[in-house]
Amino acid sequence: MKIGELSKHANCKIETIRYYEKIELLPKPLRTDGGYRIYNESHLKRLVFIRRSRELGFTIEDIRVLLQLVDGGSYSCNDIKLIAIKHINDIRQKISDLKKLEKTLSRISSKCSGNSTPECPIIDALYSSK
Amino acid sequence: MKIGELSKHANCKIETIRYYEKIELLPKPLRTDGGYRIYNESHLKRLVFIRRSRELGFTIEDIRVLLQLVDGGSYSCNDIKLIAIKHINDIRQKISDLKKLEKTLSRISSKCSGNSTPECPIIDALYSSK
DNA sequence: CTAAGCTCTGTATTAACTACAGAGTCAACA
DNA sequence: TGTTGACTCTGTAGTTAATACAGAGCTTAG
Numbered sequence: 001m002k003i004g005e006l007s008k009h010a011n012c013k014i015e016t017i018r019y020y021e022k023i024e025l026l027p028k029p030l031r032t033d034g035g036y037r038i039y040n041e042s043h044l045k046r047l048v049f050i051r052r053s054r055e056l057g058f059t060i061e062d063i064r065v066l067l068q069l070v071d072g073g074s075y076s077c078n079d080i081k082l083i084a085i086k087h088i089n090d091i092r093q094k095i096s097d098l099k100k101l102e103k104t105l106s107r108i109s110s111k112c113s114g115n116s117t118p119e120c121p122i123i124d125a126l127y128s129s130k
Numbered sequence: 131m132k133i134g135e136l137s138k139h140a141n142c143k144i145e146t147i148r149y150y151e152k153i154e155l156l157p158k159p160l161r162t163d164g165g166y167r168i169y170n171e172s173h174l175k176r177l178v179f180i181r182r183s184r185e186l187g188f189t190i191e192d193i194r195v196l197l198q199l200v201d202g203g204s205y206s207c208n209d210i211k212l213i214a215i216k217h218i219n220d221i222r223q224k225i226s227d228l229k230k231l232e233k234t235l236s237r238i239s240s241k242c243s244g245n246s247t248p249e250c251p252i253i254d255a256l257y258s259s260k
Numbered sequence: 261c262t263a264a265g266c267t268c269t270g271t272a273t274t275a276a277c278t279a280c281a282g283a284g285t286c287a288a289c290a
Numbered sequence: 291t292g293t294t295g296a297c298t299c300t301g302t303a304g305t306t307a308a309t310a311c312a313g314a315g316c317t318t319a320g
Contacts, residue, residue, distance in 0.1 A: 002317095004266065014267080015309060023307090034316045036267060049257045057231050060307065070253060077243050077250040084239040084252055091232045095225055101187050102221045109214040113207050120207040122214055123200060126186075127179045132286095134297065144298085145278060153276090164285045166298060190276070261320100268315065277305085284299065290292090 006039045010047040017047065025050055025064065058087060136169045140177040147177065155180055155194065188217060 007014045020026040021037075026046060029037045046067075053063045062083060069075030111121040137144045150156040156176060159167045176197075183193045192213060199205030241251040 002267075013309075016307085018268095019308060032316085034267085035269095036316070045257065052256050054307085056235055057228075066253070066256075070257070075250070075253070077252075080250045080252045081239055081242045081244045084235060084242070088232060088235050088239065091228055091235070095228045095232065098187075098221055098225045098228070102218060102225065105186055105214060105218050105221070109211055109218065112211045112214070114211045120205065120210045122207075122210045123196070123205070126182050126196075127175065127200070132298080143278075146276085148299090149277060162285085164298085165300095166285070184276090262318105264317100264319090266315105266317075269313095271311085273310075274308085275306095279304075280302085282300095284297105286297075287295095289294090 001039045001044075003037050003039070006044060006047065009044055010051055012047060012051050020047070020050060023060065025060065025067065056087075057091060062087065131169045131174075133167050133169070136174060136177065139174055140181055142177060142181050150177070150180060153190065155190065155197065186217075187221060192217065 001009075003014050003017055007017060010017075017026065021028060026043060029039050029043060031037060049067070050063055053066065058066070065083060066080065069079055108122050108125045131139075133144050133147055137147060140147075147156065151158060156173060159169050159173060161167060179197070180193055183196065184190075188196070195213065196210065199209055238252050238255050
């Protein structure tokens with residue numbers, strides 16, 4: 001299968017596929033005489049794995065570790081679980097930070113009259129000298 | 131005040147201050163004969179405004195708009211409130227996305243025995259052919 | 261055989277900084 | 291006055307995870 005077809009099956013842009021090859025997440029595929037990349041099912045599975053992991057918010061480096069474990073064939077369920085749990089904790093932290101942010105912003109902007117005068121509590125809150 | 135002092139007062143790295151000058155968020159300060167930047171109180175206030183806004187998650191471009199409104203002197207409370215509300219909505223969306231993510235990951239990883247066998251539901255979920 | 265459509269490489273861009281290298285400046289102290 | 295150490299300067303490159311080209315070459319249906 002050529003890169004365009006892989007792209008459709010994996011729901012991943014062509015440039016991204018080439019990018020993953022360059023950073024060595026995807027193995028180099030065979031080429032036609034003309035230089036076109038030719039992929040097989042195992043490339044597709046691997047690419048789907050990568051995309052799914054990205055969608056779950058794993059970084060490329062997380063994924064590299066996961067793939068190395070899988071490639072090595074020596075991974076244990078525990079290895080994987082540790083990575084996942086760390087990631088879940090990161091996500092929870094982000095959620096908590098964003099909630100704080102939202103509260104602060106909502107509080108500031110609720111004081112705002114929303115009229116056409118040039119007095120604005122939001123600006124005051126941001127710009128005040130202390 | 132020299133850049134190091136400004137940096138301490140505004141809690142902002144020196145490189146970042148120079149960066150803000152380069153992208154024209156901060157006005158160019160006067161210089162000593164030797165070429166050192168010399169700042170005054172109004173630079174400090176502006177830098178604090180920028181840092182505070184960044185901490186609240188506004189983008190540089192958001193801040194540029196806010197500052198232009200303030201600089202123009204013609205802003206209205208309503209102008210500012212619209213920007214803030216849009217931003218609050220963006221944050222709520224992000225929180226909701228992250229919560230979904232967290233749920234999915236928690237669900238997958240709770241199936242994981244966490245033992246030393248090479249069978250792992252996390253990998254299976256990511257790597258399965260469909 | 262030709263034209264449309266696909267793919268190639270390589271480089272530049274995005275956001276918001278951060279991290280140097282190598283040079284120059286300033287202030288205090290002897 | 292000389293020197294040392296701390297500070298600052300410019301300019302460039304790196305970070306993350308792609309995305310967006312230009313300009314060339316390949317493939318295949320008709």
